[in-house]
Amino acid sequence: MNYHKISREDILALKQIAEEKNLLTREQIGEDYSHDELGGITSYPDVLIRAGSTEEVSAVMKYAYDHNIPVVVRGSGTGLVGAAVALYGGIMLETTQMNRILELDEENLTVTVEPGVLLMELAQFAQDHDFLYPPDPGEKSATIGGNISTNAGGMRAVKYGVTRDYVRALTVVLPTGEIVELGGKIVKNSSGYSLKDLMIGSEGTLGIITKAVLKLVPLPQKSISLLIPYPSMEMAIEAVPEIIRSKSAPTAIEFMERETILFAEEYLGKKFPDTQSDAYLLLTFDGSSLSQVEAEYDRTAKLCLSQGALDVLLVDTDERKDSVWSARSAFLEAIKASTTEMDECDVVVPRNHVAEFIKYTHQLAREIDIRIPSFGHAGDGNLHVYICRDDLSLEVWQEKLTLAFEKMYERANELGGAVSGEHGIGYAKQAFLEQQVGEAQIRLMQGIKQVFDPKGLLNPGKVVCGAAALIR
Amino acid sequence: MNYHKISREDILALKQIAEEKNLLTREQIGEDYSHDELGGITSYPDVLIRAGSTEEVSAVMKYAYDHNIPVVVRGSGTGLVGAAVALYGGIMLETTQMNRILELDEENLTVTVEPGVLLMELAQFAQDHDFLYPPDPGEKSATIGGNISTNAGGMRAVKYGVTRDYVRALTVVLPTGEIVELGGKIVKNSSGYSLKDLMIGSEGTLGIITKAVLKLVPLPQKSISLLIPYPSMEMAIEAVPEIIRSKSAPTAIEFMERETILFAEEYLGKKFPDTQSDAYLLLTFDGSSLSQVEAEYDRTAKLCLSQGALDVLLVDTDERKDSVWSARSAFLEAIKASTTEMDECDVVVPRNHVAEFIKYTHQLAREIDIRIPSFGHAGDGNLHVYICRDDLSLEVWQEKLTLAFEKMYERANELGGAVSGEHGIGYAKQAFLEQQVGEAQIRLMQGIKQVFDPKGLLNPGKVVCGAAALIR
Numbered sequence: 001m002n003y004h005k006i007s008r009e010d011i012l013a014l015k016q017i018a019e020e021k022n023l024l025t026r027e028q029i030g031e032d033y034s035h036d037e038l039g040g041i042t043s044y045p046d047v048l049i050r051a052g053s054t055e056e057v058s059a060v061m062k063y064a065y066d067h068n069i070p071v072v073v074r075g076s077g078t079g080l081v082g083a084a085v086a087l088y089g090g091i092m093l094e095t096t097q098m099n100r101i102l103e104l105d106e107e108n109l110t111v112t113v114e115p116g117v118l119l120m121e122l123a124q125f126a127q128d129h130d131f132l133y134p135p136d137p138g139e140k141s142a143t144i145g146g147n148i149s150t151n152a153g154g155m156r157a158v159k160y161g162v163t164r165d166y167v168r169a170l171t172v173v174l175p176t177g178e179i180v181e182l183g184g185k186i187v188k189n190s191s192g193y194s195l196k197d198l199m200i201g202s203e204g205t206l207g208i209i210t211k212a213v214l215k216l217v218p219l220p221q222k223s224i225s226l227l228i229p230y231p232s233m234e235m236a237i238e239a240v241p242e243i244i245r246s247k248s249a250p251t252a253i254e255f256m257e258r259e260t261i262l263f264a265e266e267y268l269g270k271k272f273p274d275t276q277s278d279a280y281l282l283l284t285f286d287g288s289s290l291s292q293v294e295a296e297y298d299r300t301a302k303l304c305l306s307q308g309a310l311d312v313l314l315v316d317t318d319e320r321k322d323s324v325w326s327a328r329s330a331f332l333e334a335i336k337a338s339t340t341e342m343d344e345c346d347v348v349v350p351r352n353h354v355a356e357f358i359k360y361t362h363q364l365a366r367e368i369d370i371r372i373p374s375f376g377h378a379g380d381g382n383l384h385v386y387i388c389r390d391d392l393s394l395e396v397w398q399e400k401l402t403l404a405f406e407k408m409y410e411r412a413n414e415l416g417g418a419v420s421g422e423h424g425i426g427y428a429k430q431a432f433l434e435q436q437v438g439e440a441q442i443r444l445m446q447g448i449k450q451v452f453d454p455k456g457l458l459n460p461g462k463v464v465c466g467a468a469a470l471i472r
Numbered sequence: 473m474n475y476h477k478i479s480r481e482d483i484l485a486l487k488q489i490a491e492e493k494n495l496l497t498r499e500q501i502g503e504d505y506s507h508d509e510l511g512g513i514t515s516y517p518d519v520l521i522r523a524g525s526t527e528e529v530s531a532v533m534k535y536a537y538d539h540n541i542p543v544v545v546r547g548s549g550t551g552l553v554g555a556a557v558a559l560y561g562g563i564m565l566e567t568t569q570m571n572r573i574l575e576l577d578e579e580n581l582t583v584t585v586e587p588g589v590l591l592m593e594l595a596q597f598a599q600d601h602d603f604l605y606p607p608d609p610g611e612k613s614a615t616i617g618g619n620i621s622t623n624a625g626g627m628r629a630v631k632y633g634v635t636r637d638y639v640r641a642l643t644v645v646l647p648t649g650e651i652v653e654l655g656g657k658i659v660k661n662s663s664g665y666s667l668k669d670l671m672i673g674s675e676g677t678l679g680i681i682t683k684a685v686l687k688l689v690p691l692p693q694k695s696i697s698l699l700i701p702y703p704s705m706e707m708a709i710e711a712v713p714e715i716i717r718s719k720s721a722p723t724a725i726e727f728m729e730r731e732t733i734l735f736a737e738e739y740l741g742k743k744f745p746d747t748q749s750d751a752y753l754l755l756t757f758d759g760s761s762l763s764q765v766e767a768e769y770d771r772t773a774k775l776c777l778s779q780g781a782l783d784v785l786l787v788d789t790d791e792r793k794d795s796v797w798s799a800r801s802a803f804l805e806a807i808k809a810s811t812t813e814m815d816e817c818d819v820v821v822p823r824n825h826v827a828e829f830i831k832y833t834h835q836l837a838r839e840i841d842i843r844i845p846s847f848g849h850a851g852d853g854n855l856h857v858y859i860c861r862d863d864l865s866l867e868v869w870q871e872k873l874t875l876a877f878e879k880m881y882e883r884a885n886e887l888g889g890a891v892s893g894e895h896g897i898g899y900a901k902q903a904f905l906e907q908q909v910g911e912a913q914i915r916l917m918q919g920i921k922q923v924f925d926p927k928g929l930l931n932p933g934k935v936v937c938g939a940a941a942l943i944r
Contacts, residue, residue, distance in 0.1 A: 107713035107824035130719070153660035162660050164669075165637060178912045185822040187852035188625035188634050188893035190673050192905050192935060193917045197636075197669035201662050218719035241579035247602070247690035292764055350657040352579035380659035421660035433664050440650045445665045447923030451916060463664060 003088055003457075004068040006046040014047060014091070017059045022050040022097070033092060036079040040343060041427050043085050045072065045092035052097060054171055054179060054210040061208065062177025064091055064457055071175075072459050073204045075116065075143030079150070080344050081426030083203040087461040093208065095145050101125055102211070108185045110168055112213045115145025122214075131216040134160035136252075137422065138329050145209050151201035153422040155252040155284075155328075158379035160217075162422070164200045171211035172199055175453040185213055198448065203424045204459040206452040220286035222293045223251070225315035227324060228304050229277030233257055233362075235308045236279040237355035240378045242307055243283075244351060248300045253379030254282040254328060255354075260335060260375050264327040267334035272327050273320055277310055281378065282324065331375045332384070339371070339388035343401055343428075347412040348421030351381040360411050361385055370400045382421030409435065425463045433464070475560055475929075476540040478518040486519060486563070489531045494522040494569070505564060508551040512815060513899050515557050517544065517564035524569060526643055526651060526682040533680065534649025536563055536929055543647075544931050545676045547588065547615030551622070552816050553898030555675040559933040565680065567617050573597050574683070580657045582640055584685045587617025594686075603688040606632035608724075609894065610801050617681050623673035625894040627724040627756075627800075630851035632689075634894070636672045643683035644671055647925040657685055670920065675896045676931040678924040692758035694765045695723070697787035699796060700776050701749030705729055705834075707780045708751040709827035712850045714779055715755075716823065720772045725851025726754040726800060727826075732807060732847050736799040739806035744799050745792055749782055753850065754796065803847045804856070811843070811860035815873055815900075819884040820893030823853040832883050833857055842872045854893030881907065897935045905936070 004010075015023055026046050034044045051057050064071045070090030077084055086092050099116035104125075111133070113122060120140035126133040137147060137154035146152075148170070153162040169183035182196035183189060199207055230236035236255055243253065257279055261272050274280075283300065287293040301312040315324050336342060349357050358374060365372040371390055376383040387404045389397045409419060409432045419425065419432045434442050445464040452458075456465070476482075487495055498518050506516045523529050536543045542562030549556055558564050571588035576597075583605070585594060592612035598605040609619060609626035618624075620642070625634040641655035654668035655661060671679055702708035708727055715725065729751055733744050746752075755772065759765040773784040787796050808814060821829050830846065837844040843862055848855040859876045861869045881891060881904045891897065891904045906914050917936040924930075928937070 105824075106717045108822050109716060151660075151662045151666075153662075157659050161637070164666075165633070174912065174916075176912075180910070180912050182913075184888050184890055186820045186854075186888070186890055186893070187629050187823065188623075188820050188849075188854045189890050190623045190625075190818075190892040190894050190896045191890040192897055192909060192913070193674055193678075193920055194623075194636075194669055194672065195913060195916060197666055197672075198920075200666070200669075202665055206665075218721060244581060245578045249690060288764070289767075292760070295761075346662075348658045348660050350580050351659065352577075377660075382658075382660045416656050416658070418656055418658055418661050418663040420662040421658070422662050424662045425664055437664060438652070440646065440648075440652050441654075441664070441667060444646075444667060444923060448665055448670075448920060451919030451923060 003070050018049045024048040036077050036082055036084050038080040041082040041085050043087050045086035046089045048092045050094045050097045057173045057208055057210050058177050058179050061173050065176050070457050070460050073208050075146035076141050078139045078142045080423045081428040083424055083426030083462055104129055109216050110185055110213050111216055113144055115143060115209050117144050126216055130219045132219045133216055135163045135166055148200055148209055149203050150424040153382060158253055159249055159251045166215045167200055168215050169213035170196055170199055170209050172207035172209055174207050175458045203426055203463050205463050221288050222290045223286040224293055225282060225284045226297055227313040227315055228281045229274055229310045230279045233279040233358055234355055236281050237358055237378050239304055239307045241352040243300055246303055250283045251286045252284040255378040256280045256375050260331055260373050263334035263338045264330045267337050268330050270323055272323055273313060335373050335386050339390050341389040342386045345385040345408050346420045346423040347417050348382040349412055349415045349417035353415040354378050354381055364407055368400050368403055427462055475542050490521045496520040508549050508554055508556050510552040513554040513557050515559050517558035518561045520564045522566045522569045529645045529680055529682050530649050530651050533645050537648050542929050542932050545680050547618035548613050550611045550614045552895045553900040555896055555898030555934055576601055581688050582657050582685050583688055585616055587615055587681050589616045598688055602691045604691045605688055607635045607638055620672055620681055621675050622894060622896040625854060630725055631721055631723045638687045639672055640687050641685035642668055642671055642681050644679035644681055646679050647930045675898060675935050677935050693760050694762045695758040696765055697754060697756045698769055699785040699787055700753045701746060701782045702751045705751040705830055706827055708753050709830055709850050711776055711779045713824040715772055718775055722755045723758045724756040727850040728752045728847050732803055732845050735806035735810045736802045739809050740802050742795055745785060745795055807845050807858050811862050813861040814858045817857040817880050818892045818895040819889050820854040821884055821887045821889035825887040826850050826853055836879055840872050840875055899934055
């Protein structure tokens with residue numbers, strides 16, 4: 001692509017738009033900004049701007065549009081598929097200083113936020129006001145802008161759905177610099193094509209989110225988790241469709257293997273309540289009263305015990321809650337710390353095929369002799385599967401990694417799944433997306449990208465822009 | 473537009489695709505097919521095909537694409553904005569014979585249906601299997617395909633959301649005739665732009681829905697309604713934000729005026745439990761146990777009484793349930809029967825502005841001296857407002873109608889609302905959509921239409937295709 005290379009003149013012009021202290025040039029930009037959390041692809045922006053307002057973002061984008069400069073938006077950089085990496089240099093707009101919670105509207109049950117608010121800040125704010133913001137991805141230091149851009153799901157999707165279900169309105173700066181308001185503080189909408197839903201999950205390729213109105217729900221008064229050990233992962237996961245079929249309505253059903261728990265114990269230096277079993281389910285129930293929650297979990301506990309669970313541990317003390325949930329939140333980091341390098345597969349399959357898929361990863365690990373730990377959301381079919389390099393040579397690692405990815409995505413396709421449940425396509429998964437959805441859908445997505453971004457300036461090379469061969 | 477006019481040759485060719493008994497030519501097509509339920513715009517298709525399968529729809533569409541023939545899809549024809557009218561003639565594909573419920577999947581909590589299944593059939597099927605399909609629009613004889621095409625909301629949106637929230641997957645025939653599968657039996661998805669969400673609410677302009685996988689929820693074991701009389705409509709509706717603020721979670725909050733109830737009594741020949749008051753709220757609560765439901769409605773009943781409600785009538789006997797809900801379902805027909813002609817405004821506003829908007833319609837009715845009854849979903853801000861012609865001359869009626877629409881949509885815009893909550897834009901509301909969303913969004917929507925349908929064959933002249941001036 002023939003982008004304009006940023007010059008000193010451009011930087012002077014951009015300093016007229018952004019405050020000087022919020023504009024960093026190439027030599028001032030830290031290494032962190034050249035990659036995301038998984039670090040598989042590396043490239044520096046030429047200029048980093050810490051955005052302060054919608055108007056400023058609009059002015060920067062307008063300048064970039066007029067001068068043919070690529071623009072990449074970045075939140076906290078916690079992504080895993082390279083979506084926030086400036087493949088073609090240009091301008092990186094960081095949203096972390098746009099981090100104000102602007103309004104709580106208790107009559108419309110909404111909270112209005114800037115995109116740089118962190119998930120943990122929003123969760124705490126909601127709770128302090130007796131509300132719940134249901135989406136609950138493991139990475140609490142991600143920004144809300146990032147969560148919306150990947151349609152992040154998190155642990156409570158079983159009962160509450162995903163980020164998409166909680167976005168009422170978005171203020172978006174288009175690649176032309178125009179500002180549009182999508183949706184509103186309204187519960188229903190049938191007014192033209194849902195541009196808001198197109199923006200959600202578009203990973204910063206169609207527009208820049210500068211404000212979001214999010215739906216809240218009343219805070220459930222009681223919440224209790226059950227930790228349920230099983231003799232094997234297969235047995236644990238095979239219990240999940242039975243739980244669903246029994247019309248139990250848990251908030252979350254997570255699965256975890258002993259190996260991963262041990263890594264987390266080591267990583268955190270903290271004990272998990274039980275590590276004697278090979279596999280565990282972690283179920284959460286919430287509701288408006290203790291008796292309601294008890295009735296629900298009691299029925300489910302009995303069902304699990306009748307289906308081969310070894311025990312049911314109530315996670316009801318603060319200490320247990322802390323040890324279980326801090327471990328759960330640390331799984332990604334713990335696996336990362338256990339190996340030299342890793343890559344991730346974030347497939348989602350229908351929930352009655354989770355057991356089959358996990359079995360397949362075990363079989364694959366033996367077949368190609370590579371370590372493939374996993375954890376994830378058994379209740380919603382979204383798995384986080386890690387392929388670990390350990391002590392393999394670069395050549396062997398790349399060969400095995402490619403093979404493992406190909407096989408796993410192929411299997412997920414066969415089971416009616418999708419490439420990504422919540423981490424997105426970004427740079428890394430484009431070929432697999434094409435395999436999954438086929439040529440017609442890719443053509444439509446590329447057409448949509450062209451409509452929003454005719455000059456191809458916004459986050460180029462991502463999602464459906466097939467930049468693999470084009471990186472400078 | 474330069475469409476090919478259907479010839480005898482085309483009809484012979486189409487008879488090779490569809491069964492002869494399912495293909496009707498112009499002279500065989502009944503008057504019903506020239507308009508929808510509100511009947512504001514009239515035009516006949518040249519050929520009517522009762523579609524039998526995805527493959528058949530694909531073959532018809534492919535033929536139309538190759539021969540430049542417009543295609544309009546129609547379900548039960550219960551629309552109110554002319555979306556299913558064949559403005560340019562051509563082929564009408566009717567889906568009512570594709571009416572099978574294909575699968576109930578109790579492990580993934582989904583039901584798979586053809587588009588011609590009626591809402592009431594699906595609701596009954598779900599209930600018979602101890603599930604709930606939550607979307608509950610008043611028009612029970614609409615098809616599911618139609619509900620998806622308008623993102624219909626219905627009465628339970630307060631608690632359960634709208635049709636969009638229950639669509640897991642769609643099989644869609646594109647304007648080229650290609651068949652694509654959007655989404656899946658998966659709970660999370662972050663795999664490219666959400667074409668599924670673009671299709672939902674696109675009113676048959678982007679593709680033809682031939683199969684849908686819908687999400688179900690366990691059937692709440694108890695459901696109870698409260699009918700709450702108020703001395704005035706303002707007082708009734710002003711109670712709603714207070715109910716929401718109290719963190720009560722009703723399934724539905726409907727409002728109704730005495731005048732509308734009296735029309736319904738007359739129309740149905742059936743008594744309503746109470747008609748002494750000017751205005752009523754109808755609240756429903758559901759849950760897993762009677763005690764839970766009682767606790768919820770008890771708290772809300774007390775709140776309403778403390779805020780000026782005259783009484784709280786429990787709708788708990790079958791007789792009362794029938795009289796209240798059959799009246800509620802008949803409001804549209806009853807208002808229609810009370811006048812010579814009418815048009816509808818389906819605005820949605822933030823729910824704390826409903827009272828203000830209703831007050832405004834009352835004021836407007838006085839100002840321009842025209843009758844404007846209304847009813848609707850106070851709990852989710854979606855109002856159904858009817859402008860009645862009564863005995864006005866055509867000229868005066870058109871003048872007053874235009875003025876009333878302009879004023880009401882303008883007011884809705886000022887309040888942060890949208891043109892349509894659930895009935896769509898269709899043919900009738902295009903100018904108001906443009907006023908609401910502005911030029912940039914219309915440009916994006918038109919671009920998207922062009923990407924999906926480069927020849928402009930599918931449901932031309934609707935949503936964003938500005939056909940007002942082009943009708944033959």
